[in-house]
Amino acid sequence: MIENSEFLAFAERADSPEQALAQLAALRGRYPEATHHCWAYRIGGAYRFNDDGEPGGTAGAPILRAIEGQGVDHVMVIVVRFYGGVKLGTGGLVRAYSGTAAECLRTAERFEVRPRQALGVSVPFEHLSGLYHLLSQFEVLKGEEEYTAAGVRLPVDVYPEDVPAFVTALRDATRGSAVVDGLDDT
Structure with a gap:
């Protein structure tokens, strides 16, 4: 909880952009009442992010920076926000989204994938x-x-x-x- 808004982060392996976006669709179906479903993925050299209605640069890009900061690849991270009635401002949003994503990745189980x-x-x-x-x-x-x-x-x-x-x-x-x-x- 940050200023009455609830932030939930989900990280899952994704081997293609299509797989990452399918995960987003599934999570939107699971939490249709959420205010925002902000996300980012990194799959090799491919990456994408989206603020889903939050002010530009305050959600998707910070989530991507959290992915890069944790040194992970082939991952889709989605942060779901349930708005609590208090505006956080751009700095507050950046901290909330990046911190939530980084904590999710920091505590997630990791495994190394080696080519065969x-x-x-x-x-x-x-x-x-x-x-x-x-x-x-x-x-x-x-x-x-x-x-x-x-x-x-x-x-x-x-x-x-x-x-x-x-x-x-x-x-x-x-x-x-x-x-x-x-x-x-x-």
Whole structure:
């Protein structure tokens, strides 16, 4: 509560502008009685912000600065305001929106997202258990299996630094019968 106005902040991962704006639409539906739904997102080099009726530069830009100040990326932050009858002035609005957004981001759970390399792995049926053992050993994300007459084809995502060791271990576990697509120089 700031001068009888209630400010609620929400931060959520967003991997595209469309996903960020869908989060905004959902929150507007959840809090339709709120006076303002001010927001900002940063997704790689893309960013956008909106004051949603507050005086220009007093809400969206401060939320974006809070995102940048916390060093996060792929995030949408929405600050919902329920007007309490007391005007805060431009300085008060900037402090309220930036402080609310910064506190939300400061206390939010964070996780690092590392890029992965997509590969296609094909193994004969008799080596399927060896493949699945390696998937957990190398923290590989697997797609949906495709069964063929020769065995199983599986799309996988591997951390780039693990690719050489994963491919070597896979070839060892399958006695050289595994086929790996999507390699640059292997």
